[in-house]
Amino acid sequence: MLSPSPTVTVAEIDALLPQTQCQRCGYADCHDYASAIARGEAEINRCPPGGVATRVGLSMLLQRDLSTFPALADDVDAYAAEHVALIDESRCIGCAKCLPVCPTDAIIGATKRMHTVIADDCTGCELCIIACPVDCIDLAPKRTFASAAHETLAERSEQSSALRAAYNAHKIRFAARAEEGLSAMLVPTANAEALTAESKQKDKKARLAEIMAKAKARQ
Numbered sequence: 392m393l394s395p396s397p398t399v400t401v402a403e404i405d406a407l408l409p410q411t412q413c414q415r416c417g418y419a420d421c422h423d424y425a426s427a428i429a430r431g432e433a434e435i436n437r438c439p440p441g442g443v444a445t446r447v448g449l450s451m452l453l454q455r456d457l458s459t460f461p462a463l464a465d466d467v468d469a470y471a472a473e474h475v476a477l478i479d480e481s482r483c484i485g486c487a488k489c490l491p492v493c494p495t496d497a498i499i500g501a502t503k504r505m506h507t508v509i510a511d512d513c514t515g516c517e518l519c520i521i522a523c524p525v526d527c528i529d530l531a532p533k534r535t536f537a538s539a540a541h542e543t544l545a546e547r548s549e550q551s552s553a554l555r556a557a558y559n560a561h562k563i564r565f566a567a568r569a570e571e572g573l574s575a576m577l578v579p580t581a582n583a584e585a586l587t588a589e590s591k592q593k594d595k596k597a598r599l600a601e602i603m604a605k606a607k608a609r610q
């Protein structure tokens with residue numbers, strides 16, 4: 392058990408996180424991870440998109456010895472910066488399962504219609520890839536404002552603020568939809584018969600590893 396910090400706030404920790412909201416740290420979003428760090432329940436080395444800049448920043452904030460700041464935890468999945476999601480529209484069944492999971496609302500499409508990604512708003516977080524029941528989303532190399540890798544926290548500051556605002560707007564929008572009973576999660580799949588047993592059971596971790604290998608090979 393790590394010691395909780397009595398003086399450092401969740402907001403101060405959250406400010407050093409990239410706001411990709413990718414859940415690789417094992418928490419629901421960046422703010423949730425920041426809260427776990429503040430409570431002393433999580434180490435500071437679980438954020439792949441944050442890179443060294445976030446780990447150094449958190450070490451300094453928490454007054455750790457910088458000479459021993461930790462390497463990235465080995466049980467978190469890698470993150471491919473400067474990649475965005477690309478939907479194979481010919482295979483999309485319009486189930487809309489990718490809409491509620493996208494932290495930046497970068498996907499457009501209606502139920503029973505094909506969906507597409509607005510690349511400029513996509514961070515490449517891969518949450519839609521995990522949610523898609525027919526594996527028709529892949530990662531493609533593209534540098535956008537939202538997917539740009541940054542070496543320093545200062546360089547990343549504008550991007551993080553914009554991503555936090557986009558995520559907060561997303562949460563409000565989907566909470567309102569859920570209240571109205573219109574949550575996309577609850578809309579029946581357009582073409583359930585198109586979901587083969589194989590695609591339903593495909594190990595998502597293996598799928599992500601495959602995508603990361605392809606992304607690396609393209610670099």
Ligand code: SF4
Nearest residue numbers: 411413414416421438
């Ligand atoms: S960006 Fe980092 S802190 Fe935020 S959800 Fe992803 S891994 Fe967790």
Ligand code: SF4
Nearest residue numbers: 493513514516517519
């Ligand atoms: S469209 Fe981009 S930002 Fe949205 S969930 Fe997919 S990878 Fe993440």
Ligand code: SF4
Nearest residue numbers: 483484486487489523
């Ligand atoms: S989850 Fe996949 S199949 Fe469903 S709408 Fe999104 S891209 Fe299309």
